Amino acid sequence: MGGGLLEVRNLTIRFPAGRERASDTVPVAGVDLDLARGEILALVGESGSGKSLTGLALLGLVPHPGRIGSESRIRLEGQELTGLKGEALRAIRGRRIAMVFQDPLTSLTPVLTIGTQLREALTAHRKLPRAEARRRGQALLAEVGMPDPATGYDAYPHELSGGLRQRALIAIALAGEPELLIADEPTSALDVTIQAQILEMIDRLRANRGMAVLLITHDLGIVAGRADRVVVMYAGQIIERRATLALFRSPGHPYTRALLKAIPRLDTAALELTTIPGSVPHPGEWWTGCRFQPRCGEALARCATENPPAVPLAAQGMSRCWLPAEPEP
Amino acid sequence: MIGSLLDLLRNAWRHPSGRGGILILGVLALGALVAPPFLPHPAEMPDVVAGATAPSPNHPFGTDHLNRDVLARVMTGGRISLAVATLAVALSLTLGSLVGLVAGYAGGWADAILMRLVDGALAIPRLFVILLLLVVWERIPLAALILVLGTTGWFATSRLVRGEVLRLRHEGFVLAAQGLGAAPGRTILRHLLPNAAGPLLVAATLGVGDVILLEAGLSFLGLGIQPPTPSWGGMVLDARPLIVTAPWTALFPGIAIVTTVLAVNLIGDALQGALDPRSA
Numbered sequence: 001m002g003g004g005l006l007e008v009r010n011l012t013i014r015f016p017a018g019r020e021r022a023s024d025t026v027p028v029a030g031v032d033l034d035l036a037r038g039e040i041l042a043l044v045g046e047s048g049s050g051k052s053l054t055g056l057a058l059l060g061l062v063p064h065p066g067r068i069g070s071e072s073r074i075r076l077e078g079q080e081l082t083g084l085k086g087e088a089l090r091a092i093r094g095r096r097i098a099m100v101f102q103d104p105l106t107s108l109t110p111v112l113t114i115g116t117q118l119r120e121a122l123t124a125h126r127k128l129p130r131a132e133a134r135r136r137g138q139a140l141l142a143e144v145g146m147p148d149p150a151t152g153y154d155a156y157p158h159e160l161s162g163g164l165r166q167r168a169l170i171a172i173a174l175a176g177e178p179e180l181l182i183a184d185e186p187t188s189a190l191d192v193t194i195q196a197q198i199l200e201m202i203d204r205l206r207a208n209r210g211m212a213v214l215l216i217t218h219d220l221g222i223v224a225g226r227a228d229r230v231v232v233m234y235a236g237q238i239i240e241r242r243a244t245l246a247l248f249r250s251p252g253h254p255y256t257r258a259l260l261k262a263i264p265r266l267d268t269a270a271l272e273l274t275t276i277p278g279s280v281p282h283p284g285e286w287w288t289g290c291r292f293q294p295r296c297g298e299a300l301a302r303c304a305t306e307n308p309p310a311v312p313l314a315a316q317g318m319s320r321c322w323l324p325a326e327p328e329p
Numbered sequence: 330m331i332g333s334l335l336d337l338l339r340n341a342w343r344h345p346s347g348r349g350g351i352l353i354l355g356v357l358a359l360g361a362l363v364a365p366p367f368l369p370h371p372a373e374m375p376d377v378v379a380g381a382t383a384p385s386p387n388h389p390f391g392t393d394h395l396n397r398d399v400l401a402r403v404m405t406g407g408r409i410s411l412a413v414a415t416l417a418v419a420l421s422l423t424l425g426s427l428v429g430l431v432a433g434y435a436g437g438w439a440d441a442i443l444m445r446l447v448d449g450a451l452a453i454p455r456l457f458v459i460l461l462l463l464v465v466w467e468r469i470p471l472a473a474l475i476l477v478l479g480t481t482g483w484f485a486t487s488r489l490v491r492g493e494v495l496r497l498r499h500e501g502f503v504l505a506a507q508g509l510g511a512a513p514g515r516t517i518l519r520h521l522l523p524n525a526a527g528p529l530l531v532a533a534t535l536g537v538g539d540v541i542l543l544e545a546g547l548s549f550l551g552l553g554i555q556p557p558t559p560s561w562g563g564m565v566l567d568a569r570p571l572i573v574t575a576p577w578t579a580l581f582p583g584i585a586i587v588t589t590v591l592a593v594n595l596i597g598d599a600l601q602g603a604l605d606p607r608s609a
Contacts, residue, residue, distance in 0.1 A: 059508050061504060061507060061508055090510040090511075090512060091510070092510075093507070093508055093509060093510035094508065094509035094510035094511075095510060098508070098509060099505070099508040099509075101501055101504065101505050101508070103501055105501075106500055106501030106502060107501040107502055107504075107505040108502055108505070109502040109506070109519070109520050109523070109524065110502075110524065111523045111524050111526070112519070112520075112523060120506075120509075120511070120515070120519060121509050124509060124510045124511060124515075125510060169505075172505075172509065173509070175509075176509065176510065
């Protein structure tokens with residue numbers, strides 16, 4: 001997608017061999033992402049697929065001793081982000097790309113009020129008088145649907161419910177007026193009704209602010225109807241990239257098909273939940289064949305030895321599988 | 330800074346034990362700071378002829394072997410003892426936090442070197458170091474006493490702070506703060522230090538008790554505050570030969586030492602509860 005906001009090419013994250021590891025581990029291998037302004041891109045995958053690490057890499061927050069490979073390119077409106085350090089990196093964080101972390105319980109500093117933390121985010125990139133910061137902070141809390149912004153501003157995190165904490169966290173992330181919001185499992189710690197409210201709110205913010213959203217989740221159920229496009233990750237690789245509707249109508253990769261089948265449905269008579277047997281192979285234990293092959297019900301002989309290439313599908317779609325894609329209805 | 334100190338006091342005030350501690354310490358500090366100029370008897374004017382006299386309406390705490398008013402001396406001595414304790418603890422808290430934060434946040438070599446140095450320093454008894462440092466002076470200046478007490482008291486604090494930082498630095502909120510563009514200094518001062526404040530303040534209050542006792546001990550050995558300036562420890566020293574014939578000369582400064590240490594510990598106890606908003 002030309003003229004987009006974010007362009008990620010061949011993102012590779014390595015944890016070098018050391019005392020704990022005999023050889024390099026590569027939990028993210030050759031990920032490409034494109035994001036346009038005002039777009040919601042969902043990054044879907046199981047635990048251990050490398051999706052959260054991908055999000056952290058965009059902010060230069062890959063945990064020690066992990067490194068972004070020198071072959072990787074992350075461009076924000078043409079500006080190269082890999083290799084940025086210190087002040088230059090901090091000028092991006094919060095100001096242009098902000099992240100909402102998955103656990104609202106631990107992502108807020110417990111000993112500071114919401115207001116203090118909001119004020120800190122507001123003043124991280126520009127000077128503001130205290131009263132003005134307070135006014136703007138409360139306006140942000142109102143924008144994220146905090147029922148009583150004045151009280152919420154002076155509250156400590158433990159005094160708020162999980163849903164309100166997540167709202168506060170999103171308000172803090174919005175303080176720098178980022179162009180890209182990375183939401184890493186923003187609703188995983190919340191119950192279903194609150195989930196829907198938070199997602200609706202994120203969708204509304206995107207529309208009002210023209211902000212791009214990278215929605216990282218393991219739950220395909222929350223992707224439907226909200227994301228414009230979906231990228232499915234498995235074992236550090238993107239295995240399918242599709243427009244949301246196309247993905248749900250005609251999933252290209254057997255893994256995506258299995259994921260879709262695993263969504264519990266109310267309209268079928270099935271009494272047992274469908275699961276995918278096995279689990280994601282651990283990074284470092286990867287082989288030359290398709291990484292999904294051991295768990296795949298449709299695997300061919302060559303899948304065990306040859307990793308399939310990215311096969312282009314209609315409308316900039318992609319699937320990494322030897323099987324021919326099903327035609328779109 | 331003053332505002333946050335007032336906040337701290339207000340927090341401690343909410344707990345019964347903190348309220349008690351603040352009241353006791355307030356009376357002692359007020360007595361030490363305000364009262365001396367208004368006392369009917371001077372603290373340093375000796376009258377050898379009369380000798381020690383028992384408590385009476387004229388001298389509620391009695392007089393010492395030089396016939397000096399014990400009440401006046403306890404109050405005036407409180408100035409020195411409280412000032413030495415406060416300043417020395419403030420100094421060791423600052424040093425300890427600084428070293429602990431740097432070691433914990435930087436990790437690696439910086440951490441290893443700093444902590445091995447601290448281990449070494451902890452292996453030497455504090456009193457021994459203080460005695461060694463103090464024999465340099467014939468008459469020990471007050472500033473030197475504070476400096477020596479402060480610079481020998483921060484080793485355990487630095488380990489405490491380092492431990493807290495190690496526990497906290499991988500918490501979600503530290504990552505979140507970094508993700509929002511917070512500089513390392515801001516991350517350390519706003520997110521790590523306040524979260525480590527609980528154990529730090531408890532260490533501080535215990536430190537105040539320690540330093541008061543240590544100063545008393547040093548003065549008792551003749552290495553602390555020099556006569557005729559009154560200090561609580563020095564008064565107990567002077568009272569030693571009279572402990573049987575005139576016990577009030579040792580009793581009142583002793584009570585002052587014990588109540589101060591107790592009050593400070595009560596406040597520390599209350600602060601520990603108050604500073605952790607989750608336990609409120």
